[in-house]
Amino acid sequence: xxxxxxxxxxxxxxxxxxxxxxxxxxxxxxxxxxxxxxxxxxxxxxxxxxxxxxxxxxxxxxxxxxxxxxxxxxxxxxxxxxxxxxxxxxxxxxxxxxxxxxxxxxxxxxxxxxxxxxxxxxxxxxxxxxxxxxxxxxxxxxxxxxxxxxxxxxxxxxxxxxxxxxxxxxxxxxxxxxxxxxxxx
Amino acid sequence: xxxxxxxxxxxxxxxxxxxxxxxxxxxxxxxxxxxxxxxxxxxxxxxxxxxxxxxxxxxxxxxxxxxxxxxxxxxxxxxxxxxxxxxxxxxxxxxxxxxxxxxxxxxxxxxxxxxxxxxxxxxxxxxxxxxxxxxxxxxxxxxxxxxxxxxxxxxxxxxxxxxxxxxxxxxxxxxxxxxxxxxxx
DNA sequence: CAGCTCGCTGACCGTTCGGTCAGCTACAGT
DNA sequence: ACTGTAGCTGACCGAACGGTCAGCGAGCTG
Numbered sequence: 001x002x003x004x005x006x007x008x009x010x011x012x013x014x015x016x017x018x019x020x021x022x023x024x025x026x027x028x029x030x031x032x033x034x035x036x037x038x039x040x041x042x043x044x045x046x047x048x049x050x051x052x053x054x055x056x057x058x059x060x061x062x063x064x065x066x067x068x069x070x071x072x073x074x075x076x077x078x079x080x081x082x083x084x085x086x087x088x089x090x091x092x093x094x095x096x097x098x099x100x101x102x103x104x105x106x107x108x109x110x111x112x113x114x115x116x117x118x119x120x121x122x123x124x125x126x127x128x129x130x131x132x133x134x135x136x137x138x139x140x141x142x143x144x145x146x147x148x149x150x151x152x153x154x155x156x157x158x159x160x161x162x163x164x165x166x167x168x169x170x171x172x173x174x175x176x177x178x179x180x181x182x183x184x185x
Numbered sequence: 186x187x188x189x190x191x192x193x194x195x196x197x198x199x200x201x202x203x204x205x206x207x208x209x210x211x212x213x214x215x216x217x218x219x220x221x222x223x224x225x226x227x228x229x230x231x232x233x234x235x236x237x238x239x240x241x242x243x244x245x246x247x248x249x250x251x252x253x254x255x256x257x258x259x260x261x262x263x264x265x266x267x268x269x270x271x272x273x274x275x276x277x278x279x280x281x282x283x284x285x286x287x288x289x290x291x292x293x294x295x296x297x298x299x300x301x302x303x304x305x306x307x308x309x310x311x312x313x314x315x316x317x318x319x320x321x322x323x324x325x326x327x328x329x330x331x332x333x334x335x336x337x338x339x340x341x342x343x344x345x346x347x348x349x350x351x352x353x354x355x356x357x358x359x360x361x362x363x364x365x366x367x368x369x370x
Numbered sequence: 371c372a373g374c375t376c377g378c379t380g381a382c383c384g385t386t387c388g389g390t391c392a393g394c395t396a397c398a399g400t
Numbered sequence: 401a402c403t404g405t406a407g408c409t410g411a412c413c414g415a416a417c418g419g420t421c422a423g424c425g426a427g428c429t430g
Contacts, residue, residue, distance in 0.1 A: 003377075018291045022206040025418065036418090038378050046418065101334065102287045105341055106203045117341075135355035137344050138335055142359060145334020146327030149286065153326060156290055156302075160319065170320035174327060177362070188407080210388065221388090223408050231388065 004042050006032050012053040016095040016152060020050060020103055051112040057089075057096030058116050064089060065122055083179065087172050090147050091164070098152040101145060120144070127179060143178040147171065189227050191217050197238040201280040201337060205235060205288055236297040242274075242281030243301050249274060250307055268364065272357050275332050276349065283337040286330060305329070312364060328363040332356065 010031045014023040025046055029036045043049040064085050090097055100116035107113040127140040154161060161167075195216045199208040210231055214221045228234040249270050275282055285301035292298040312325040339346060346352075 019204055019206060019288070021204060022291060024416075026416080034377095035379055037380075037420090040419065041376095041378065044419095103204070105338065106207060121341075134345065134351055135358065138352070138355050139359060141335030141338060141344070142327070142331030142363075144331075145338065146329075146331025149330020149334065150323055150326030153290065153330065156306075166319055167323070170323050173320065174324060174363070178327075178359070209386075211386085219407095220409055222390090222410075225389065226406095226408065229389095 003032065003034065003038070007034075007039060007042055007049065008052050011049045012095050012099070015050065015053060015103075016099040020099075020107060025049075047110060047112075050110065054096045054099055054116065055112055057093035058100070058112065058119060060093065061089060061119055065119065065126060083176060084172065087168065087175055090151060090171070091168060094148075094151040098148045101148040139178050143175050146178075147175065188217065188219065188223070192219075192224060192227055192234065193237050196234045197280050197284070200235065200238060200288075201284040205284075205292060232295060232297075235295065239281045239284055239301065240297055242278035243285070243297065243304060245278065246274060246304055250304065250311065268361060269357065272353065272360055275336060275356070276353060279333075279336040283333045286333040324363050328360050331363075332360065 007028065011023070011028050014028060014031070025036050025039050028049070029039045032039070039049070043052060064082070100113060101120070104113055104117045104120065108117070123144065124137070124140055128137045192213065196208070196213050199213060199216070203212075210221050210224050213234070214224045217224070224234070228237060249267070285298060286305070289298055289302045289305065293302070308329065309322070309325055312321075335344075338344075
């Protein structure tokens with residue numbers, strides 16, 4: 001296994017659970033069994049490490065949201081399709097999503113975080129494009145923040161991580177219910 | 186106005202939005218128009234400031250959860266009562282709740298945070314006491330984390346803070362729906 | 371063997387962190 | 401007028417931060 005990829009994974013886990021600013025390069029180095037200098041050999045800066053950690057998840061998310069940037073034009077089955085893709089992405093990138101959902105607002109001016117924040121805004125517009133009521137917007141916020149929180153706090157609330165398929169089905173059910181206003185229109 | 190209370194309010198806002206570790210005493214001092222030394226005159230340490238900022242919210246929460254520590258014994262109307270008290274508490278202490286929900290897991294070994302984490306665990310037990318299914322537990326996690334996220338990110342998602350009464354009604358509706366398994370049983 | 375790159379390291383840099391301390395000013399009680 | 405005390409301050413401390421740099425040994429290539 002490569003130190004480069006190890007560092008990415010370790011940094012992501014620490015950034016997501018302990019917070020970006022609360023995670024030192026020294027700490028990452030210790031977890032990887034390397035020196036701080038080695039971390040900075042593989043990644044030019046702490047910010048570059050953050051970019052590598054959550055960048056791919058944001059790219060993938062933009063891929064998914066991209067085709068639907070005319071939310072009032074898409075059909076019902078496409079909305080369902082989107083919801084499934086979205087839930088799958090939440091499951092695949094749970095640490096990344098949890099990270100930029102919860103720490104995004106506090107890390108402005110970091111390029112990769114700004115991309116994430118802009119993406120969240122686009123998502124909000126997508127989900128509330130045709131439903132301007134306050135409650136519908138609140139539903140979106142709760143669904144997004146709630147899923148991100150729950151998927152990363154499962155271990156603290158004695159929730160099992162397995163079986164993945166059952167979690168997916170339940171999450172799809174709950175998210176569909178929460179976003180019913182857009183998912184079933 | 187007292188500097189003491191000013192500092193508490195400023196610190197709470199900064200801790201909740203920027204994060205505890207990311208907020209320096211210097212920053213709090215500047216926002217309050219004081220020197221860092223003055224902050225440490227009013228509060229013995231950064232940790233004491235955190236305790237003052239979120240302690241009252243935790244005390245109040247324990248008051249609310251306390252009477253219901255036999256969840257399988259309470260009646261339906263009591264569950265409804267509890268949900269209303271809980272939503273009111275979320276609205277009154279939104280910054281505090283957002284703070285220890287999102288930063289609680291990463292700030293272990295801080296006494297006041299440990300109290301908060303223990304409280305969250307008690308809440309989880311309360312809501313899922315008679316419903317051990319995976320989906321019901323996920324519902325609780327999404328409701329808690331989602332409400333905390335949404336109530337502190339409203340301004341970022343162009344959600345209005347007013348009118349308070351409409352937000353309360355909508356939140357009660359959504360939370361009741363999410364926690365239907367326990368709220369209506 | 372010489373030369374080169376790759377992964378990695380310790381020593382070191384300037385800055386900022388939370389926290390301590392002696393001392394300042396304004397004011398109230400005696 | 402003397403004495404506290406409350407509120408506040410700048411100077412300073414050791415530790416930890418992100419980051420730089422010269423140089424190490426191993427392995428591949430000519």
